[in-house]
Amino acid sequence: xRLIFAIIAAILFPGIAQAACTVGGGTLGFGATGxxxxxxxxxxxxxxxxxxxxxxxxxxxxxxNSARATVTSARNFRLGGTTGDxxxxxxxxxxxxxxxxxxxxxxxxxxxxxxxxxxxSNLQPVFHAAIQGNANVAAGVYSDTLTVxxxxxxxxLVNLAGICILSETGTGIAVINVTITVxxxxxxxxxxxxFGSASLVRQFAEISQSVMVACTRGSSYAVSMTSGGNGSARxxxxxxxxxxxxxxxxxxxxxxxxIWDESNPLVSAAPGTGSTVANQPFTYxxxxxxxxxxxxxxxxxxxxxxxxTF
Numbered sequence: 504x505r506l507i508f509a510i511i512a513a514i515l516f517p518g519i520a521q522a523a524c525t526v527g528g529g530t531l532g533f534g535a536t537g538x539x540x541x542x543x544x545x546x547x548x549x550x551x552x553x554x555x556x557x558x559x560x561x562x563x564x565x566x567x568n569s570a571r572a573t574v575t576s577a578r579n580f581r582l583g584g585t586t587g588d589x590x591x592x593x594x595x596x597x598x599x600x601x602x603x604x605x606x607x608x609x610x611x612x613x614x615x616x617x618x619x620x621x622x623x624s625n626l627q628p629v630f631h632a633a634i635q636g637n638a639n640v641a642a643g644v645y646s647d648t649l650t651v652x653x654x655x656x657x658x659x660l661v662n663l664a665g666i667c668i669l670s671e672t673g674t675g676i677a678v679i680n681v682t683i684t685v686x687x688x689x690x691x692x693x694x695x696x697x698f699g700s701a702s703l704v705r706q707f708a709e710i711s712q713s714v715m716v717a718c719t720r721g722s723s724y725a726v727s728m729t730s731g732g733n734g735s736a737r738x739x740x741x742x743x744x745x746x747x748x749x750x751x752x753x754x755x756x757x758x759x760x761x762i763w764d765e766s767n768p769l770v771s772a773a774p775g776t777g778s779t780v781a782n783q784p785f786t787y788x789x790x791x792x793x794x795x796x797x798x799x800x801x802x803x804x805x806x807x808x809x810x811x812t813f
Contacts, residue, residue, distance in 0.1 A: 524557040524626075526653050526675030531632050533683035538719040541590060541638055541685055542779060548633040550598070554677025555653045557626040563658040565667055570612040570626060572596070573652040574604045582645035582683055586721065590645050590683065591635040598631050613657075626657070632681060639777040641721035642687040649679040689718040689811045692781040696789055704750070704798075707791040709759075713784040714809050718775030724813035726785050727768035728754055731805040736764035739792055744803035751792040754807065759788045765810060775813075 531551045540546050553572060562568070574594065581589040596602040596610045596617055604610060611617070612628045630649075653675045660669035692715040701707050718724045733741035739751035756763050763769065769785060776783075 523559055524555060524655055524657075524671060524673055524675075526554055526677050527552075527556070528678045528680075529554060531630060531649075531679060531681045533632070533634065533681075535684040535686055537686050537688035538640060538642060538777060539688050539690070539779065541634060541640060541683075542777070544634060544637060546634040546683070548631060550629050550631045551679075553596075553628040553630045554651050554679060555626070555628050555655065555675070557655070557657070557671075560659045562626060563661050563667065564618070565658045565661070567667070568613045568657045570628060570655040570657065571609050571653070572604075572612065572628065573607065573609040573654075575607055575650045575652075577648040577650075579606055580604075580647070582647050582681060584641075584643040584645040584685075586641045586643060588638065588640035588643075588645070588720075590638045590640060590685075592647075592681065593633045593635050594649070594681075595631040595633070596628070600631065600633060630679065634683070639720055640685055641777075642685050642719050645683050645685060647681045649681060651677040651679060653677060685719075687719040687722040687724075687775075687813045689716060689722075689724060689775070689813055690779070690781045691716055691809050691811055693809045698752070698789070698791060702797075704791055704795055705793040707793070710789040711757075711786060712789065713786045715781035716771070716783050716785060716809075716811055717778040717781045718771075718811070718813055720775055720777030722775040722813050723771065724775060724811055725768035725770045727765045727810045727812070728763050728787075729808045729810060730764055731807045733805070736762055740805060740807070742803035742805040745799055745801035748798040748801070748803075750798050750803040751795050752805075753790060753792075755788045755790065757786040757788065759790075763787055768810075768812065 529552045533549050536546050581591050583589050594604045656672045658667035658670050662668050698707050730736040731740045740753050742750040754763050
């Protein structure tokens with residue numbers, strides 16, 4: 504009788520023969536992001552296949568079903584690179600991050616709210632990853648390797664009494680690479696420059712002032728200034744006022760004689776620290792050409808941008 508029933512079942516449910524679960528590797532990639540996004544915890548999360556894929560004949564929901572993932576992280580759920588820096592991340596079985604994996608811990612995708620991931624005949628568990636903490640790291644590629652031991656047991660067919668008469672059991676190991684590329688970034692603070700007011704050009708005093716810069720830890724960078732509205736900083740930049748009149752001035756490095764423009768960037772003496780506040784000063788001197796004729800009274804201005812290359 505058992506043999507006859509098995510033959511009938513195979514005829515009525517031909518898809519049973521094609522039912523199968525497979526295990527394969529994959530990648531969880533955060534993509535490329537700036538170092539300050541890592542520090543602020545604003546990197547977008549990522550998700551991807553957990554390595555198990557079950558398709559074919561519909562899975563019958565019974566209490567004995569299980570699809571257990573046991574995860575081991577090579578770096579204890581931290582992304583590492585060549586610099587020795589580490590970026591912690593969270594690995595979860597659900598999108599809300601309430602079912603989190605621990606080192607060597609197991610989560611059953613047929614338990615609790617995870618059962619809702621079952622889509623008819625398909626079970627393809629998903630891993631969700633999110634950057635944690637406020638890591639101050641150098642630019643580079645960071646990665647971790649997850650080894651996932653899958654163990655599954657699920658019913659494919661029940662009899663009229665609701666008892667499982669055809670189940671699928673198996674094990675497999677999936678290797679998943681988790682990656683993020685951190686790009687160098689910088690922050691700038693450049694206060695306005697105000698020469699004040701005077702009746703004659705020779706009465707304008709030289710001003711010493713600083714722009715403040717902070718860049719990704721370990722990064723090299725250089726600072727320069729644009730030529731402003733005059734199109735050139737040599738021999739003079741120019742402020743413009745009423746009637747298109749011009750007031751010549753220039754910006755110099757701290758030595759007071761080297762014109763500071765984009766053709767003459769100043770390389771930072773020390774690598775970036777990753778400070779979230781622009782705190783490394785680059786001092787410059789601003790001077791009005793006292794040998795020019797005094798232009799008509801009025802307000803004169805120019806716009807110069809601070810350029811940081813890294």
